[in-house]
Every structure is written in C-alpha cells, then in structure tokens.
Amino acid sequence: MASESSMVLDGLAVGVDFLEGIVVFLLSAAHPYASWSAQGIELRSAVLADRLRTLYLAAEESIRPLDEEGSVAPTVTLESAKQLVLVGRVRTFGVATVFSREAPLGFARVATRQIVATLEQDLPYPQEPPPVVLTSARPTAPANEPQQPSLDFEEPAPDTTPPRSTIGDRVRTILSHLEAIAPDPHIVRLRVALRTGLGLEGLASADQLANESMLLIETAAEDILGLERGKLAEGPSR
Numbered sequence: 001m002a003s004e005s006s007m008v009l010d011g012l013a014v015g016v017d018f019l020e021g022i023v024v025f026l027l028s029a030a031h032p033y034a035s036w037s038a039q040g041i042e043l044r045s046a047v048l049a050d051r052l053r054t055l056y057l058a059a060e061e062s063i064r065p066l067d068e069e070g071s072v073a074p075t076v077t078l079e080s081a082k083q084l085v086l087v088g089r090v091r092t093f094g095v096a097t098v099f100s101r102e103a104p105l106g107f108a109r110v111a112t113r114q115i116v117a118t119l120e121q122d123l124p125y126p127q128e129p130p131p132v133v134l135t136s137a138r139p140t141a142p143a144n145e146p147q148q149p150s151l152d153f154e155e156p157a158p159d160t161t162p163p164r165s166t167i168g169d170r171v172r173t174i175l176s177h178l179e180a181i182a183p184d185p186h187i188v189r190l191r192v193a194l195r196t197g198l199g200l201e202g203l204a205s206a207d208q209l210a211n212e213s214m215l216l217i218e219t220a221a222e223d224i225l226g227l228e229r230g231k232l233a234e235g236p237s238r
Contacts, residue, residue, distance in 0.1 A: 009036035018103030025049035168207030
C-alpha cells in the first residue's frame with residue numbers, strides 16, 4: 001500500500017484522557033494502516049510502525065516458550081520520560097496506543113484493551129481461499145420402492161439464556177437511548193465502558209450487574225449527554 005487506509009480512528013479517542021495517538025500497522029510488513037494523533041502532537045506513524053512491528057514480533061517470539069499454544073497475544077508496554085506506549089495485536093495487525101507520561105498505567109491498560117476490542121470488530125480479516133466443498137452422490141431408491149419416512153428423535157436443546165433482570169433492562173434502555181441521541185452513537189458503548197470501568201464485557205452481561213454498576217452507567221450517560229445528576233431518570237423510563 002502506498003499510503004494509509006481511509007479508516008478513521010477519531011471516534012476511539014473520544015473521552016480517553018491522556019491519549020496522544022493511535023497507530024494501527026501491519027505485522028506482515030512495516031507499514032502503517034491507520035493512525036490518529038491529538039491536536040499539537042506530531043506522530044510519525046511510519047517510523048512507529050517500523051520500530052514497533054520489529055519490537056512486537058520479537059516479544060511474541062520471546063514469550064513463545066512460556067505460552068507454547070500461543071493462546072493469548074501479549075501486550076508490550078514501553079515507558080519513556082514523556083510517553084507511555086502499549087502495543088497489542090488484532091489478527092494480522094499491530095495496535096499501538098500512545099499516552100502522555102502522566103497517564104496511570106492501569107488506566108492506560110484498560111483503555112487500550114477497550115480500543116483493541118473495538119478494532120476487533122472493525123479491522124478486516126485476512127483473505128482466505130474459498131473452501132473446497134466435496135460432494136458425493138447419494139444412492140437413490142428404485143422408483144417403485146416406497147420411501148421410508150425419517151424419524152428425528154433429537155430433543156430441542158435446553159434454553160441456557162440467563163434470566164433477564166430489572167437492572168439489565170434499565171441498562172439496555174440507557175444504552176439504546178444514548179445510541180439514539182448521542183453525537184457519536186457508534187462509539188457510545190466504548191465511552192460508557194471506559195468511564196465506568198465495567199468494560200464492554202460488563203455491558204454485554206447487563207443482567208448480572210449490581211445496583212452500584214447501574215448508578216455508574218447512569219452517571220456516565222449523564223456526563224456524555226451533558227445532563228445534571230439525576231436528570232436521566234426523567235428521560236428513558238425505568
């Protein structure tokens with residue numbers, strides 16, 4: 001590729017304190033795929049893609065004896081006097097997040113995990129050859145021989161869906177309300193996940209949340225919409 005893709009990363013940075021830049025780069029070649037930088041920050045994405053790709057691949061190779069199955073992609077953390085950089089993987093892409101040095105390490109890690117989780121949905125999958133379908137002719141019964149009806153003795157699988165809760169319904173109502181009226185509806189769940197610290201997994205398991213978590217979500221929604229405390233209860237009904 002002669003230049004970076006047209007993928008826009010601005011939405012991922014909304015509401016993430018201390019974040020100075022995001023660089024998505026190819027692991028198969030030293031080339032940036034997409035990048036974003038905060039106003040006033042000069043981010044040399046091509047240089048970062050080259051250096052961080054080499055570093056990340058070396059880290060993966062170094063950790064292989066400890067994780068022979070390769071089940072978990074490592075996250076590499078770099079700390080300098082001015083910046084904090086975390087590098088992770090999404091399939092054939094590397095994802096680097098650059099924070100100012102004032103960022104708490106725990107916060108930077110959580111924010112990076114959420115950004116990587118969102119990019120899991122947005123980045124393309126590697127192209128694979130179409131599967132080869134092997135077919136075989138089934139023997140057919142003679143025309144004068146009656147067909148035997150097939151009997152299905154399998155019982156339907158039991159319903160393992162967890163029961164819905166009042167809190168879960170309230171959380172889903174708030175998120176739907178935000179996605180309907182928030183300025184950036186496509187990243188509103190990420191913003192709530194970061195502000196509350198519940199993560200995207202917590203929001204997806206809304207029926208298992210406690211009252212305290214619902215209050216965190218309501219507060220985050222009010223901040224996103226610019227409402228006073230308690231005003232959200234007057235909006236989407238409980």
